[in-house]
Amino acid sequence: MHVFVVHNRYVSAQPSGENRVVDEESALLRAAGHRVELFERRSDDIAGRSLPGKAAVPLLVPWNPAVRRELTARLRAERPDVVHVHNVFPLLSPAVLAACADAGVPAVATLHNYTQICPPGTLRRDGRQCTECVGSTPLPAVRHGCYRGSRLATVPLAVSLSANRRRWWSGVARFLCISAAQRDVLVRAGMPPERMAVKHNFVPDPGNSRSADGEHVLFLGRLAEAKGVRLLMAAWDEIAATGGVGVPLVIAGAGPLQQEVTAWAAGREDVRFVGLYDPEECRRAVARSVAVVAPSLALETFGLVVVEAMAAGVPAVAAGHAAFVELVEDGVTGLLHRPGDPASLASCVRRIAADPVRNREMGRAARRRYEEGFSPDVGLERLVEEYRTAIAGRSALTRGGDTRPGRGDGESR
Structure with missing residues (x-):
C-alpha cells in the first residue's frame, strides 16, 4: 500500500504525543512493507521566518493555498492509495483536504483532540470543562480568548472551524478516534457516526518489563x-x-x-x-x-x-x-x-x-x-483495515460513475 502521511509537527521544545504517534505509525507501516511518504510542516520553522512571514501565519490557519497546490501536484504525480491526515495547525490548514479531493485520493484523518468542535481542541476553559461552542458557532471561544488566553490568537482557529466544518465532515472517508470516549463526544456533537471508527494508538514494546517492586x-x-x-x-x-x-x-x-x-x-x-x-x-x-x-x-x-x-x-x-x-x-x-x-x-x-x-x-x-x-501487531492490523475501508469506499464511488475529484469538495477558494 502507498500511503501519504500529512502532519504539522509540534514544536520540539515540548514533548508531543502526536509527533510520536506519527513517527511510530510510519515506521510500523514501513516495516510491514508499505510505502510511506511524509508531507509535513514544522512549527519550529516559524521562529526562523521574517517578521512579515511570522505575521502572516495566522492568515494561513484557516486556508493555505500554497499547501493545496503543492500537495495536489505531489498526489497527482505519485498517486498514493490513501492520504492519512494528522495535525494541520498552523501551517498546513484544511487545504490538505481540498488537495486530496483535487487528486481523487481518499483521506483518512486521526482525530488526536477536539479541534473539529472546539477551537483550541481541549473542551476546557478557565480550568474547567466547557462545551459552549459545541453544536454552535465558535464565537464564545473568541470572546473568552480560549487559545493561549488571547482573543486575537483564537480568531484564526474560530474562523477555520466555521469555514471548514463542512469540508472536514464531508471530505474525510474515515475518521480515526483514538478512544471510544472521544468518539462518543464527537458523535453527540454531530459528526458522522458511520465514518468514525475507534483505533487506539499503539505503543512499541519496550523490550523490558518491570522486574522488581519499583523504586x-x-x-x-x-x-x-x-x-x-x-x-x-x-x-x-x-x-x-x-x-x-x-x-x-x-x-x-x-x-x-x-x-x-x-x-x-x-x-x-x-x-x-x-x-x-x-x-x-x-x-x-x-x-x-x-x-x-x-x-x-x-x-x-x-x-x-x-x-x-x-x-x-x-x-x-x-x-x-x-x-x-x-x-x-x-x-x-x-x-x-x-x-x-x-x-x-x-x-x-x-x-x-x-x-x-x-x-x-x-x-x-x-x-x-x-x-x-495496544501492541504494534494490533495497531498495524487496525490501521490497514481502516485504509482498505477508505479505499474501497472511493472505488465504489468510481464504479458508480462519480469520478469528479472530491465530489464537489475541490472547488476554488
Whole structure:
C-alpha cells in the first residue's frame, strides 16, 4: 500500500504525543512493507521566518493555498492509495483536504483532540470543562480568548472551524478516534457516526518489563494545570503528611508550571523533579515505577503514558473519566480516582503502593491488556483495515460513475 502521511509537527521544545504517534505509525507501516511518504510542516520553522512571514501565519490557519497546490501536484504525480491526515495547525490548514479531493485520493484523518468542535481542541476553559461552542458557532471561544488566553490568537482557529466544518465532515472517508470516549463526544456533537471508527494508538514494546517492586511513583508528561499537576502536588502533600508510601515521587516533564514544580520539590527527599527525559530515560523510568500516575483534569482522548506503563508491566493510577476509563480496568490493571479530588488520588496511590503482591498482579494484568489491545501487531492490523475501508469506499464511488475529484469538495477558494 502507498500511503501519504500529512502532519504539522509540534514544536520540539515540548514533548508531543502526536509527533510520536506519527513517527511510530510510519515506521510500523514501513516495516510491514508499505510505502510511506511524509508531507509535513514544522512549527519550529516559524521562529526562523521574517517578521512579515511570522505575521502572516495566522492568515494561513484557516486556508493555505500554497499547501493545496503543492500537495495536489505531489498526489497527482505519485498517486498514493490513501492520504492519512494528522495535525494541520498552523501551517498546513484544511487545504490538505481540498488537495486530496483535487487528486481523487481518499483521506483518512486521526482525530488526536477536539479541534473539529472546539477551537483550541481541549473542551476546557478557565480550568474547567466547557462545551459552549459545541453544536454552535465558535464565537464564545473568541470572546473568552480560549487559545493561549488571547482573543486575537483564537480568531484564526474560530474562523477555520466555521469555514471548514463542512469540508472536514464531508471530505474525510474515515475518521480515526483514538478512544471510544472521544468518539462518543464527537458523535453527540454531530459528526458522522458511520465514518468514525475507534483505533487506539499503539505503543512499541519496550523490550523490558518491570522486574522488581519499583523504586518510585512516576508522573511523566506536560507540566500544565490540565494534566493535574497541581492536583498531584496537593495529593502528595497529603500522603507526606501521613508518613508517605516508602518511595519518592518522580516528576518528569516540562511546561508552564515548571517553575512552580521546581520550587515545590526543592529540598524534599520524597520528591524528585528531573526535567525533560529523552525517550530511553522515559522507558527506564516507567519500568522502575511502583505506579505511573495520570491525574489529568482534561477529557483526555487517550493516555499514552498509561499504555506505556501497561507495556512495561506497571499499573497506573488515573483519573476516572474520559479515555482512562477504557484504558484502566479499575482494581485489575490499575486504579481510577475521582477526577479533581486530591484525597481520592492520595488514597489510590497509597493503596497501589501498600501491597506489593497485589501490585505485581495488576502489573501482569496490565501487560496482558497491552498485548491484547495496544501492541504494534494490533495497531498495524487496525490501521490497514481502516485504509482498505477508505479505499474501497472511493472505488465504489468510481464504479458508480462519480469520478469528479472530491465530489464537489475541490472547488476554488
